[in-house]
Amino acid sequence: MTLKHPSTGGLLILAVIIAILPSILPNNFYMDVAIRIGLNAIVCIGLNLLIGYAGQISLGHAGFVGLGAYGSAILTGEFGWPAIPAMLVTALFVALLAFVLARPVLRLKGHFLAMATLGMGIIISIVLNTEARWTGGPDGMAVQPMMFFEYMVFGEAVWYWIVGAALLIAVWLSLNLIDSPVGRALRAVHGSEVAAEVCGVNTTQYKVKVFVISAVFASVSGSMLAHYGAFVSPEDASFFRSIELVTMVVLGGMASTYGAVVGATILTILPQALARFEDLEHMVFGLILMLTMIFMPKGLVPTLSAKFRRSPVKVEAESEAQGGGAT
Amino acid sequence: MTAVLTVEGLTKEFGGVRAVDELGFTISEGAIFSIIGPNGAGKTTLFNLITGVYTPTEGRVFFGGEFIGGKTPYNLADMGLSRTFQNLQIFMNMTAVENVMVGLHRHLDKRIDHALFRIGGMARKEREAREKAAELMAFVGLGQYVNHDAASMSYGALKRLEIARALATGPRLLLLDEPAAGLNPSETGEIDELIRKVSESGVTVALVEHDMHLVMGISDHILVLDYGRKLTEGTAEHVRHDPEVIAAYLGSEAAAVKG
Numbered sequence: 001m002t003l004k005h006p007s008t009g010g011l012l013i014l015a016v017i018i019a020i021l022p023s024i025l026p027n028n029f030y031m032d033v034a035i036r037i038g039l040n041a042i043v044c045i046g047l048n049l050l051i052g053y054a055g056q057i058s059l060g061h062a063g064f065v066g067l068g069a070y071g072s073a074i075l076t077g078e079f080g081w082p083a084i085p086a087m088l089v090t091a092l093f094v095a096l097l098a099f100v101l102a103r104p105v106l107r108l109k110g111h112f113l114a115m116a117t118l119g120m121g122i123i124i125s126i127v128l129n130t131e132a133r134w135t136g137g138p139d140g141m142a143v144q145p146m147m148f149f150e151y152m153v154f155g156e157a158v159w160y161w162i163v164g165a166a167l168l169i170a171v172w173l174s175l176n177l178i179d180s181p182v183g184r185a186l187r188a189v190h191g192s193e194v195a196a197e198v199c200g201v202n203t204t205q206y207k208v209k210v211f212v213i214s215a216v217f218a219s220v221s222g223s224m225l226a227h228y229g230a231f232v233s234p235e236d237a238s239f240f241r242s243i244e245l246v247t248m249v250v251l252g253g254m255a256s257t258y259g260a261v262v263g264a265t266i267l268t269i270l271p272q273a274l275a276r277f278e279d280l281e282h283m284v285f286g287l288i289l290m291l292t293m294i295f296m297p298k299g300l301v302p303t304l305s306a307k308f309r310r311s312p313v314k315v316e317a318e319s320e321a322q323g324g325g326a327t
Numbered sequence: 328m329t330a331v332l333t334v335e336g337l338t339k340e341f342g343g344v345r346a347v348d349e350l351g352f353t354i355s356e357g358a359i360f361s362i363i364g365p366n367g368a369g370k371t372t373l374f375n376l377i378t379g380v381y382t383p384t385e386g387r388v389f390f391g392g393e394f395i396g397g398k399t400p401y402n403l404a405d406m407g408l409s410r411t412f413q414n415l416q417i418f419m420n421m422t423a424v425e426n427v428m429v430g431l432h433r434h435l436d437k438r439i440d441h442a443l444f445r446i447g448g449m450a451r452k453e454r455e456a457r458e459k460a461a462e463l464m465a466f467v468g469l470g471q472y473v474n475h476d477a478a479s480m481s482y483g484a485l486k487r488l489e490i491a492r493a494l495a496t497g498p499r500l501l502l503l504d505e506p507a508a509g510l511n512p513s514e515t516g517e518i519d520e521l522i523r524k525v526s527e528s529g530v531t532v533a534l535v536e537h538d539m540h541l542v543m544g545i546s547d548h549i550l551v552l553d554y555g556r557k558l559t560e561g562t563a564e565h566v567r568h569d570p571e572v573i574a575a576y577l578g579s580e581a582a583a584v585k586g
Binding site (some may be wrong): 173177179180181182183184185187188190191192194195196198199200201202203209213218264323 | 376380399400404405410412416418419420421425428431432433435436437439442443444449453456492510579
């Protein structure tokens with residue numbers, strides 16, 4: 001019987017991979033891809049809490065990434081705030097916005113929830129496009145580099161370690177959350193809402209909580225993206241970006257924190273590989289989403305880890321044998 | 328004996344059809360109280376009304392002397408009212424013991440910061456919760472299934488798992504919706520024993536059940552429903568000899584043979 005945290009080993013493996021990767025990657029182009037993988041993975045870990053564990057869809061999460069990015073850009077650029085307070089205040093604002101939106105939106109189920117979150121993402125994207133005085137409109141805006149007191153955070157080599165550390169923290173938080181009363185309540189909402197309620201779980205409240213948490217993950221990732229890239233554009237908050245994020249979660253594996261990381265890794269690398277066929281990118285993403293849903297609905301990581309575990313037939317036979325004697 | 332649950336003039340209409348019709352009864356503390364009646368008599372609707380899943384059209388329900396109109400199922404769980412479902416409502420995305428741990432939810436540390444950073448003794452509290460849940464699984468006879476995925480368990484085992492999960496909430500009154508449905512005679516015998524054990528542990532039990540052998544054997548008090556109305560109520564002996572009950576059951580069976 002395993003009473004210990006079951007996934008600490010995975011956290012260690014991930015830390016080792018992050019530690020040795022820079023010595024393998026040949027140049028800054030690959031470092032850049034690795035950083036973007038990390039930033040996407042952080043969003044996906046949050047989104048996976050919402051979609052994979054609590055069973056609530058969001059087709060508008062790029063909107064929160066965009067708000068995080070623009071919040072940091074505007075507070076540091078226009079108001080001259082230091083980067084870290086700007087990031088935190090932005091995250092707080094996004095959390096409040098998500099909290100206000102969550103109640104009416106998460107009352108909906110299935111297609112209606114999908115449509116409502118889709119609309120939410122599009123509205124955010126429209127605001128970023130049209131409020132040109134603050135956002136620079138469709139052209140986007142330049143972002144101040146992140147300052148740590150006197151030290152300027154600049155370049156792939158430095159950002160790699162920041163994003164790497166942030167990713168490890170995100171994974172750690174997600175694993176902790178899932179293995180707690182709050183995490184079980186979220187999974188219970190997915191499993192059977194009526195049973196969760198009867199067990200004393202205020203399902204509405206937990207849906208709101210997970211929506212806010214996932215929005216904060218997206219916002220923080222967006223803030224880092226803005227400083228790292230030194231530029232933000234409404235593209236970062238577009239509908240297609242939202243779909244990309246959902247595809248990452250679904251491909252990697254719903255209800256699997258490491259699955260979210262794997263999904264983000266594959267689908268961040270893929271567009272680079274397909275760079276020559278830019279027009280095909282959207283189609284390929286759609287195709288991957290469809291094929292995953294049809295042939296591997298649980299996603300990569302859960303499907304593969306089930307294969308490596310003991311065969312279920314054997315487990316069942318054993319329990320039958322035990323069950324006969326015990327009752 | 329004190330009343331745990333009192334129902335007065337309870338009515339539920341679904342588009343003009345009265346599924347429950349001006350129903351009144353009282354469940355006494357410590358009793359095993361059964362609700363029987365032909366299919367469609369309104370038994371499950373009654374459970375859904377009591378547990379706040381449905382809102383009554385009219386009438387009032389008191390739990391432990393307190394009016395519980397407008398309370399949500401999780402409010403009622405907090406007050407000590409728990410239930411199982413006729414069609415299993417198991418969290419298939421979890422292990423068996425995690426299902427029971429959800430039942431413990433209201434006794435656990437729900438602070439989000441404690442959860443995210445695993446502080447405030449969370450590791451220890453989780454270990455204790457798991458042990459408590461494992462004990463409850465042993466109590467219902469599922470001790471060997473603790474770490475199994477719920478999805479891999481048999482129907483009979485899941486029926487007990489639901490009871491363990493309901494007990495985990497620490498109920499004063501436990502509502503069992505057809506605990507023996509779909510079970511073979513030997514499994515039904517085990518459920519019979521389990522219900523007695525639950526009752527002896529101090530929990531008042533109300534059950535909806537079609538298995539007359541089970542009902543007649545364990546019930547202290549039986550309420551008979553037909554078309555949402557109370558046909559009669561009393562001891563097994565009283566109900567068994569009531570001409571109206573016989574008519575309702577034989578009538579429905581005769582109709583079934585003909586139709």
